Amino acid sequence: xxxxxxxxxxxxxxxxxxxxxxxxxxxxxxxxxxxxxxxxxxxxxxxxxxxxxxxxxxxxxxxxxxxxxxxxxxxxxxxxxxxxxxxxxxxxxxxxxxxxxxxxxxxxxxxxxxxxxxxxxxxxxxxxxxxxxxxxxxxxxxxxxxxxxxxxxxxxxxxxxxxxxxxxxxxxxxxxxxxxxxxxxxxxxxxxxxxxxxxxxxxxxxxxxxxxxxxxxxxxxxxxxxxxxxxxxxxxxxxxxxxxxxxxxxxxxxxxxxxxxxxxxxxxxxxxxxxxxxxxxxxxxxxxxxxxxxxxxxxxxxxxxxxxxxxxxxxxxxxxxxxxxxxxxxxxxxxxxxxxxxxxxxxxxxxxxxxxxxxxxxxxxxxxxxxxxxxxxxxxxxxxxxxxxxxxxxxxxxxxxxxxxxxxxxxxxxxxxxxxxxxxxxxx
Amino acid sequence: xxxxxxxxxxxxxxxxxxxxxxxxxxxxxxxxxxxxxxxxxxxxxxxxxxxxxxxxxxxxxxxxxxxxxxxxxxxxxxxxxxxxxxxxxxxxxxxxxxxxxxxxxxxxxxxxxxxxxxxxxxxxxxxxxxxxxxxxxxxxxxxxxxxxxxxxxxxxxxxxxxxxxxxxxxxxxxxxxxxxxxxxxxxxxxxxxxxxxxxxxxxxxxxxxxxxxxxxxxxxxxxxxxxxxxxxxxxxxxxxxxxxxxxxxxxxxxxxxxxxxxxxxxxxxxxxxxxxxxxxxxxxxxxxxxxxxxxxxxxxxxxxxxxxxx
Numbered sequence: 001x002x003x004x005x006x007x008x009x010x011x012x013x014x015x016x017x018x019x020x021x022x023x024x025x026x027x028x029x030x031x032x033x034x035x036x037x038x039x040x041x042x043x044x045x046x047x048x049x050x051x052x053x054x055x056x057x058x059x060x061x062x063x064x065x066x067x068x069x070x071x072x073x074x075x076x077x078x079x080x081x082x083x084x085x086x087x088x089x090x091x092x093x094x095x096x097x098x099x100x101x102x103x104x105x106x107x108x109x110x111x112x113x114x115x116x117x118x119x120x121x122x123x124x125x126x127x128x129x130x131x132x133x134x135x136x137x138x139x140x141x142x143x144x145x146x147x148x149x150x151x152x153x154x155x156x157x158x159x160x161x162x163x164x165x166x167x168x169x170x171x172x173x174x175x176x177x178x179x180x181x182x183x184x185x186x187x188x189x190x191x192x193x194x195x196x197x198x199x200x201x202x203x204x205x206x207x208x209x210x211x212x213x214x215x216x217x218x219x220x221x222x223x224x225x226x227x228x229x230x231x232x233x234x235x236x237x238x239x240x241x242x243x244x245x246x247x248x249x250x251x252x253x254x255x256x257x258x259x260x261x262x263x264x265x266x267x268x269x270x271x272x273x274x275x276x277x278x279x280x281x282x283x284x285x286x287x288x289x290x291x292x293x294x295x296x297x298x299x300x301x302x303x304x305x306x307x308x309x310x311x312x313x314x315x316x317x318x319x320x321x322x323x324x325x326x327x328x329x330x331x332x333x334x335x336x337x338x339x340x341x342x343x344x345x346x347x348x349x350x351x352x353x354x355x356x357x358x359x360x361x362x363x364x365x366x367x368x369x370x371x372x373x374x375x376x377x378x379x380x381x382x383x384x385x386x387x388x389x390x391x392x393x394x395x396x397x398x399x400x401x402x403x404x405x406x407x408x409x410x411x412x413x414x415x416x417x418x419x420x421x422x423x424x425x426x427x428x
Numbered sequence: 429x430x431x432x433x434x435x436x437x438x439x440x441x442x443x444x445x446x447x448x449x450x451x452x453x454x455x456x457x458x459x460x461x462x463x464x465x466x467x468x469x470x471x472x473x474x475x476x477x478x479x480x481x482x483x484x485x486x487x488x489x490x491x492x493x494x495x496x497x498x499x500x501x502x503x504x505x506x507x508x509x510x511x512x513x514x515x516x517x518x519x520x521x522x523x524x525x526x527x528x529x530x531x532x533x534x535x536x537x538x539x540x541x542x543x544x545x546x547x548x549x550x551x552x553x554x555x556x557x558x559x560x561x562x563x564x565x566x567x568x569x570x571x572x573x574x575x576x577x578x579x580x581x582x583x584x585x586x587x588x589x590x591x592x593x594x595x596x597x598x599x600x601x602x603x604x605x606x607x608x609x610x611x612x613x614x615x616x617x618x619x620x621x622x623x624x625x626x627x628x629x630x631x632x633x634x635x636x637x638x639x640x641x642x643x644x645x646x647x648x649x650x651x652x653x654x655x656x657x658x659x660x661x662x663x664x665x666x667x668x669x670x671x672x673x674x675x676x677x678x679x680x681x682x683x684x685x686x687x688x689x690x691x692x693x694x695x696x697x698x699x700x701x702x703x704x705x706x707x708x709x710x711x712x713x714x715x716x717x718x719x720x721x722x723x724x725x726x727x728x729x730x731x732x733x734x735x736x737x738x
Contacts, residue, residue: 096696121699125486202681254570256593256681266571387484390697401681405593427700428482428490 041130041155042318044137047330053081054327057101058113058314059094060086063280065162065348066113072343073334080327091115102127102319110322111331114158114315116149116382117389122317123152124387129318129325131332132156138336146353149382150315157317159332162350164312165376166212166276167369168297169285175273177295181213182303184274185241188250194273196245197263200255200404206397208310209276211383213238215308216301221384221392221421228425230396231418239403239410246404256405278312279373283349296369298376309380313351345370351377391424470712477705483698496706505690506707510714513686516599517667520606524663525656527607528614533648535615536622546619549612557609561676564605568592598682602673610666614659621655622648657726661719668715687711 061067061084070082087101087109088094098112102122114122122128135147135156146160168178175194178184188196199205211221219234245251254266260277267275268288275281276299285294301307316335318328334340341354345363351373357363358374367373384392399417402408408416477496482488500506535546552560567574568591580587591597625648633643671688678684680693688711695704 092697099699121483124484127486202679252570253590253593256590257570257678262569269572271571388698390699394693394697405595405682407595407682427484428480428488 041133044134046326047333050326050330051079054110056111057085057087057109063348105321107321110328112317114317120152120387123157128157158315160353161316165309165380169275172295178300180303181300185245185250189248196251196274198276201259202401207393210400211310298372307379311380388424388427395420473705481701496702509685509687509690519603521663523607524611524614527611531615532618552609553612557672595682617659621652625651
């Protein structure tokens with residue numbers, strides 16, 4: 001026991017020395033190692049007497065929601081002005097750019113739009129301001145599953161802005177509204193024109209598509225204690241089910257090259273029956289030749305299981321290096337109000353984080369599938385919560401892809417997945 | 429080894445020594461600049477590769493020596509990427525050299541509008557690789573793509589293949605995209621080589637009654653060798669560092685992950701700075717070794733040419 005302690009101490013001293021060396025070296029090169037931020041939670045009342053200007057940073061503003069919210073906030077607030085800065089064209093690019101600014105302690109951005117899967121990583125690095133008190137104060141107007149995506153080690157590091165959950169689009173004249181995944185696949189196998197398209201390329205989207213089925217089949221990646229649970233009968237069952245679907249023609253083999261947009265384009269050709277995609281596709285399909293021919297359904301249940309899904313969406317995080325935290329709080333207060341959340345749906349076709357918005361008549365007129373969307377959102381679960389999430393997701397999508405493309409057996413892939421996730425969790 | 433032979437003073441006049449000092453002084457600025465732009469980043473990457481940086485706790489790191497290299501060299505992923513990158517390089521560079529030589533021979537003929545055509549063939553090379561990769565992706569898309577549709581319409585095999593979702597086929601698309609883009613570059617270098625071959629050599633061959641083929645094999649090819657080797661070195665170094673084509677087309681699926689992609693994933697996506705830097709250094713060393721081998725075994729001609737010119 002004694003030897004263990006002294007060895008531990010020695011290692012601690014060594015790593016501390018190494019940290020100092022690395023820290024000074026990084027600083028010398030202009031990088032600057034981030035420091036752990038254990039600062040107090042931001043005061044929810046701080047927004048009331050805020051002034052000055054704030055800068056909101058994020059990815060490409062395809063729906064116009066970021067700019068639109070900044071403008072509406074500036075008009076409504078009167079004291080604080082907000083502007084939106086696009087820092088990357090894709091999600092990956094936006095993350096890289098955000099990480100660079102945060103590592104460099106830049107105060108350029110007061111608020112970062114963060115993908116729900118970045119929370120643990122950004123929080124563990126001390127890059128974000130603790131929003132626990134703010135989230136607690138706003139909790140009664142936010143859908144609980146969306147709040148969960150901002151949590152890391154019992155604290156809330158962001159506020160949900162808009163959410164996202166998978167939906168099934170189906171051709172009403174050819175196929176039935178799906179109740180279970182088994183029924184969907186059986187129906188899809190009946191004729192080539194009934195087939196199912198989803199996102200099966202080797203990338204993050206495949207992790208989402210796979211987890212949607214795994215969660216509804218009762219499987220999981222990590223349990224609530226963070227233990228690896230992927231090596232399970234459910235994982236095998238879902239993988240075999242997906243492989244069988246590719247073999248019997250339920251799903252076109254082309255899905256192995258599809259991310260969101262190619263899947264939508266293929267579906268728009270009218271040669272498929274079902275499509276799994278995000279809510280924003282509704283507007284695009286309505287502008288295509290398929291207008292009026294398709295229905296929208298929440299994700300199906302697993303036979304004998306339950307309905308589930310995987311939460312997407314974007315949160316608002318305050319940078320630890322922001323010089324105007326009060327202004328940022330005011331912005332977040334505005335963006336999460338039930339009133340503005342209606343506009344999130346009506347003006348920008350995004351899924352609100354406020355439940356009442358889904359049953360508002362004005363919203364329903366613009367988003368007739370709001371009820372199905374709310375069902376999907378409420379049933380959805382977050383992806384594994386871990387600061388090494390990118391590695392965990394790679395272990396999932398690379399191995400799932402290997403099984404789907406026929407280069408690995410289910411058994412080997414499940415074993416690999418478990419091993420790689422366990423190794424990722426041990427990352428220093 | 430005697431000290432005498434090492435000493436520069438012997439048999440060298442004072443003037444020579446002064447000149448040598450002057451040479452050092454004159455090259456010093458460029459050497460220092462080279463050190464700054466090349467050696468510093470490489471040295472920094474080397475240092476990073478000998479450490480581990482925590483992805484859990486900000487600012488925490490430890491010196492691990494060669495551990496990152498051992499992990500990389502023991503991993504199946506590295507060797508798979510290594511093999512795939514070499515396969516890609518071998519296929520694409522050999523096709524580019526053959527087609528590039530043919531293209532150069534055509535462009536060297538005297539015809540009207542030659543200057544314009546020489547500019548036009550460079551167009552693919554001027555297009556950003558990511559953009560051309562997205563174009564290829566669209567063309568090979570199942571059901572909707574131009575290539576798959578044309579193949580189906582003509583009743584040729586491949587029309588119903590999911591090209592980017594299949595082992596072998598995916599590599600073929602990536603090689604094709606690279607050949608399309610960089611063959612003009614190889615052609616341009618080889619064309620420059622063609623133009624220094626004097627017309628007299630060909631006249632002499634014609635007088636001796638050599639056929640076109642004999643002229644090509646015995647005169648053009650040997651005299652073109654330095655240019656072809658140069659094109660091969662440039663193209664091989666580029667091909668071994670390939671990143672954008674597989675990144676856009678397949679994300680590394682179906683046996684197309686390259687060494688650079690692996691390094692990128694570790695560095696950028698996973699923020700494993702130590703491991704990622706070790707992979708970058710390994711990629712760098714691989715490219716270095718290959719270039720040295722090239723120059724040693726295939727580049728004899730280049731040195732001879734250089735000597736003759738002196």
